[in-house]
Amino acid sequence: MKRGPRTVVVIGPFRSGTSLASRILSILGADFGPPETMLKADRFNPDGYFQHARVRIANNRLIRSVGSTVAWPAHPQIVADRGDLKPLCRTDLSWISGASLSGLKDPRFSATLAAWIAAGALDPSRLLLVRMERNLNAAALDLHGMPELARQMTERTPESARATLERYAEFAAWHAGNLRVPHFTLRYEELLANPREHIAMLADFIGAGGQRRIEAARRSIRLPQ
Numbered sequence: 649m650k651r652g653p654r655t656v657v658v659i660g661p662f663r664s665g666t667s668l669a670s671r672i673l674s675i676l677g678a679d680f681g682p683p684e685t686m687l688k689a690d691r692f693n694p695d696g697y698f699q700h701a702r703v704r705i706a707n708n709r710l711i712r713s714v715g716s717t718v719a720w721p722a723h724p725q726i727v728a729d730r731g732d733l734k735p736l737c738r739t740d741l742s743w744i745s746g747a748s749l750s751g752l753k754d755p756r757f758s759a760t761l762a763a764w765i766a767a768g769a770l771d772p773s774r775l776l777l778v779r780m781e782r783n784l785n786a787a788a789l790d791l792h793g794m795p796e797l798a799r800q801m802t803e804r805t806p807e808s809a810r811a812t813l814e815r816y817a818e819f820a821a822w823h824a825g826n827l828r829v830p831h832f833t834l835r836y837e838e839l840l841a842n843p844r845e846h847i848a849m850l851a852d853f854i855g856a857g858g859q860r861r862i863e864a865a866r867r868s869i870r871l872p873q
Contacts, residue, residue: 653774655744656854657761658698658753659823660780661816662797663787665836668869669780670698670753672847675865677856678751681743695870698753706739707756710763719800719812721759724819731760733767741769749856758820762827776854777831779820784813843869 656678658666674680680698687697687704708718713732716722722730744750757764761777764770788810801808824831832853839846843866851857857865 653745653748653750654776654854655750655752655770655774656776656778657757657770658751658778658780659757659761659820660755661758661782661784661787661813661820662755663790663813664755664780664782664817665834665839666753666755666780667693667695667697667699668836668839669778669834669850670751671695671868672850672865673751673778673854674698675868676847676851676854676861678749678854679743679747680751680753681741685740695868698751702739703741703752703754704756706735707754707760709735710760711756717800718756719797720815721756721819724759724762724822727760728763728766731763733763733769736764736767736769739769749854755816758816758823761823765827772827772829775827775829777824777827777829778850778853779824779831779833780836781817781833782836784810784817787813840869 656673658670658673660666670680680686681700685700685702687699687701689696710727710731710733711718711721714722714727714730721727741752765772788806797809797812801812824833832850834846834850844862847862847865851862
């Protein structure tokens, strides 16, 4: 694994475990930036989102700049080629430059990450990619946990939600397959079934952690009721 400053970007559909993966990465040593600018924990995600409001705003504007919506974003290549990229370089990611291992998380990166690279806001030679997967039928049933998406859906049904989540999963896979960036795919159900093994593999991928941090990350996992 190449050493030097690195940024791990977590992508995947909404409700696929991106926040859980980010929390684990944070315990393993990734700096996700100042807590005061992160989205606050709520009843949908009581352990926090590890996601910055300014990044979400920038991604929302970028997706809208090509005439699409968060509920149905355009293909990543279209977003990168036709989107308004200028605001991306003005988005404050200052903690990245000061950390040997930093983190970024937003499900919208599934559609926009290539655009951030094209804009020069993120250096692909420093990036690591963690892609989350989950059974999309289960994720789609959790509409109440996706209020922003639900407001933009023409039909607020599990079927409509699944179509949106499938699109995000497809675009996340596109990034993993087309960016020349090391990537690691982590399945939500497998992580819950055998957390120590998968956290250890994740720690090995990012080149950080150690047994104490791996065990602390394992203890942090709340199993679904």
